[in-house]
Amino acid sequence: MVDFYDQKKIILVTFGIILLISAIFIPAAVFYPAKVVTITQEAEVVGTSFWSLVLGSAGIVLLAAALFIAALIEQPLKSWLLSGAVAVMGLVSIAFSLGDYYYMTHDGFTYNPPLSFNSSTYTWEEFEKVEERLQKENGTSSIESVAYYFRDGHMVEFSSGRIFEMHNSLARRVEAAGGEFNRIQAP
Known part of the structure; x- marks a missing residue:
């Protein structure tokens, strides 16, 4: 049982390190193209603010921190509650990152500011x-x-x-x- 638990920690820390490294490029390489693909085809140019990239990176870092917390805190209930709360904050940050955009169509201009879903x-x-x-x-x-x-x-x-x-x-x-x-x- 001890070996399995240590392997679980190693896996969590490994995925945490992968997320930390990917926090550098995922917002620009994945989140921005995801916006371009999901926004209406009539959009002539799609843009996003600098804050979108910052929030996306922060969200990924928080997800990595949640994995580190789950791996390093020995008390299971405490570690999963704390890591769950940090993961939720990371997911909210990523959601705000994905929701930050603006685009122009033939008919008008659409803007969704940072930290807003409207x-x-x-x-x-x-x-x-x-x-x-x-x-x-x-x-x-x-x-x-x-x-x-x-x-x-x-x-x-x-x-x-x-x-x-x-x-x-x-x-x-x-x-x-x-x-x-x-x-x-x-x-």
């Missing part, structure tokens, strides 16, 4: 204005961030990500639907 879809007519904030560095202007203002009072701002690939097309569609486009140069 997405909002806006038609082009629901955009009030688009602001492109530029920064000047070494004599060259580049986009620092983009902000989208909606007629319902909501605002979404992005400072990185695939949004910059879809931004020009998005801004043209907003203008065509009667919204404003403003370019703001930083001093």
Whole structure:
């Protein structure tokens, strides 16, 4: 019985180490493509925030920690309760990572922010204005961030990500639907 128990610990620690190592690349290599595949086929570009990758990695690290806790704490009830609680937190973190996305279709823009399971879809007519904030560095202007203002009072701002690939097309569609486009140069 002792040999079996030691083997169980070795297996748990081994899988924990594998999860720790995979926490580096799984969010970008698996979670992002999973979003692209499961989101509507009409999506022209699918993006996600930096926080999605962080939350995905944290979730995998928490799952690895749950395995380590199960292997290292000698009291079975205590170890399984604690590892179960840590595993649940890891799964919630992964769920938030998978739920963080934005995409543009022919009809509008859909955004599901970090730490939320509720997405909002806006038609082009629901955009009030688009602001492109530029920064000047070494004599060259580049986009620092983009902000989208909606007629319902909501605002979404992005400072990185695939949004910059879809931004020009998005801004043209907003203008065509009667919204404003403003370019703001930083001093």
